[in-house]
Amino acid sequence: MAALIVALPAAAQAAETPIPASPATWVTDTAGVLDPATRSALNAKLSAYERSSGHQVIVWIGTTTGDAPLEDWTIRAFTAWKVGRKHLDDGLALFIFMQDRKVRIEVGYGLEGKVTDAKASRIARNEVAARLKRGDPNGAVTAGVDGLLAAIGGTDNAATDQNGQTGALQWTDALPLLLFFLVFAIFFGMLLSARRAMHGMYTIGRGGGMPFGGFWSSGSSGGFSGGGFGGGFSGGGGMGGGGGASAGW
Known part of the structure; x- marks a missing residue:
């Protein structure tokens, strides 16, 4: 009984392991394992991919999840950062923890049909973990990103959500x-x-x-500032829970 009383606060503390603030770029390397050229190239690739497809794909590299289980930490981070578009939930995240020697791919509900658990597992094991084991973090992340983008495929900005509606504006919405x-x-x-x-x-x-001159003059002179692509990554309101896979090295 005494052991149970001691274990309960410890479990609660593990579940409350803090999640970092939402990343400002598509590739975040708090462990410092990527060289600047690779990080810059991947940021440019994922930024361009989001512009062309609408899908948000991010990479987050840290050291450890602490006392929190891997999947608990990553799904809470994915949800807190709102990866993917609202109602479409078409985000995807590649997590790597260098000290823990663990890889985790989180997939939003909107992409689970394309990035199945089996595909995510293959990419996590064969493309990412295998290269990390050989001491090649730059190659691991690059191969992982390329594999995930290939699995998603397409450049469809009007991705279909779970209700059969599209992310693009419909004529009925504009009526x-x-x-x-x-x-x-x-x-x-x-x-x-x-x-x-x-x-x-x-x-x-x-x-x-x-x-009504004031009505027109108060329009769009300030520009749209609701999370565009020019200033870096900004979560679109998506949620996780669509599956994924883990691997170690």
């Missing part, structure tokens, strides 16, 4: 917006016609300026 602008155009045209008919009896705005 309310189109109706709004149609009504606005009709209303604005009526105002202009009334203005001409009254020969200046009524003015629209101070000094005859166009109405």
Whole structure:
């Protein structure tokens, strides 16, 4: 009984092993095992892949998960970092822990049909762990990324989610917006016609300026800042739990 009382706090502490802040780049190497050229090339490759396909694929290299079990740590990190697009859950992460000598691939639900557990296991064992065992971390991560991208395949930005909907904007989604602008155009045209008919009896705005000028001027001059690709990696709201595989060396 006393042993159980002691074990429970230890288990709770392991489950609460802190997860680092969301990475700012597609490849994060806190263990310092990648050379700068490899890290830069992989970041560029995964950034370009996200732009072309919409899928978020990241690499995170650390030393240890501490007392937390490998899969517990990686799924919590994957979820906390929101890898993949919201509702599509099409993210994928390659985790490597140098001190623990462990590899883990986490797959979002939206990609589990393409990156099956069997494929993930083969890549983790044959492409990543085998090269790490030979002392080649640069080759291991490069081969792992290439294998995962090949398994996902395609450059479909309109990836289908679990409800059969697509990530691209559908015409039915845009219909309310189109109706709004149609009504606005009709209303604005009526105002202009009334203005001409009254020969200046009524003015629209101070000094005859166009109405709703503030509405238009408050538009997109500041640019979109909702997690684009120019400033580095930013989680898209996805979730994990679609499977994966682990390996050691």
